[in-house]
Amino acid sequence: MEKKDLIEHSPIRFFDAATKAGLKAGEMGLISAKKGLGKTSILVQFGIDSLLNDKGLVHVSFDQQSSNVVSWYSSILAEIAKKKNFSTMTEITEEIVKKRIVLNFNQETFTLPKVVATVKSLKEGGTSIDAVIVDGLDFNKVSAADLKAFADFIKAQKMTAWFTADSESTELKGTLDADKIDSFATVAHLATEGKDLALTVLKNGEGSVKVDAKTMLMSK
Numbered sequence: 001m002e003k004k005d006l007i008e009h010s011p012i013r014f015f016d017a018a019t020k021a022g023l024k025a026g027e028m029g030l031i032s033a034k035k036g037l038g039k040t041s042i043l044v045q046f047g048i049d050s051l052l053n054d055k056g057l058v059h060v061s062f063d064q065q066s067s068n069v070v071s072w073y074s075s076i077l078a079e080i081a082k083k084k085n086f087s088t089m090t091e092i093t094e095e096i097v098k099k100r101i102v103l104n105f106n107q108e109t110f111t112l113p114k115v116v117a118t119v120k121s122l123k124e125g126g127t128s129i130d131a132v133i134v135d136g137l138d139f140n141k142v143s144a145a146d147l148k149a150f151a152d153f154i155k156a157q158k159m160t161a162w163f164t165a166d167s168e169s170t171e172l173k174g175t176l177d178a179d180k181i182d183s184f185a186t187v188a189h190l191a192t193e194g195k196d197l198a199l200t201v202l203k204n205g206e207g208s209v210k211v212d213a214k215t216m217l218m219s220k
Contacts, residue, residue, distance in 0.1 A: 003052055003092055006080065011218035012049040014209050018220070021186045021205030023162070026155040028183060031199070032167040032175045033190035039164040040064070041216035042190060042199060043133050044072045046162050048080075051096035055130035058101045058122065060115055063136030066104045073097070079215040101127070107138055112146045116153050123157070132161040139165055144179040151183040172202040 007013075016022040023029050029046075033039045043059075050057050061069050074093075081089045103118065115134065123129050132154065139147075154161045163184070167175045170189055175181060187203040190211065199218060200208035209218045 003095075006092065007049070007052045009080065009083075010049045010052060011045045011080070014218050014220055015199070018209045019188070019201045019205040019207045021188065021201045021203075023160040023186060025158040025160060027185035028151050028154055028161040028163065029186035029188070030163045030165055030175070030181075030184045031188055031190060032165045032169070032202075034168045035166045037190055037192075038197065038211065038216050039190060040069075040072055040135055041076060042211070042218070043135055043162050043164060044069075044076045045218060047100070047131070047133050048073065048076060048096070050131040050160075051099050052092075054099070056099045056101075056128035057131045057133065058103065058119055058129055059133040059135070060103045060105065061135045062105055062107045062110075062138070064104065066102045069102045069104070069135075073100070076216070079217055083215065083217065099128070101129075107141055112137070112142055112150050116150055120153070129157075130159055132159060134161065134163045137163060137165075139176055139180060142180070144177065144183075147180050147183045170200070170202075175202065 031039050031042050047057050047059055059069055077089055077093055119129060119132060165176060169175050170191065172181065172187060175187060181187065185204050188199050188201045190197055190199050196213045197211040198208045199211055211218050
């Protein structure tokens, strides 16, 4: 098995093809859902796709220990391999995790501007970073100005960034305050749909992809 096979069968290919809502360099995206539904698993799939495409990734978590985040990556990679009957993932996994940095912060003491400073410091130190994931951030504790500053940084560095937000709203206007939504090029909402789940685009593109409730993989 080659890495290109994994890229071709990445769940993100389904998302890109079905919604046309994939991020371009310099853009940020947001995945919303009610708490505990599986937002992290969606972000991990975007993270894995970046790693498979040889992009350096920083995964910042505000609500999970780093070991738990690493477990998510291992679990999702295993599910992708199982679904496509890939017999072994060891070499590829060892290769791509070298491009991943997982950071765990407490939002009470570590603000979004500090995340920018940390990523900037890593880049200045020679670390290649093309994509950033910010999971578990409480947007009620984030100002629109700080979020815009983060978006401006991502744009200036030509990176991409995915965030999560706790929200049960199926409408864009109910996801976040308007001045915060403006910072995101793409917004998609995860919700139950029958026995499985669906990830529906609310901004930038249209349509949805199914999410298997057992494996949490996006699919047709």
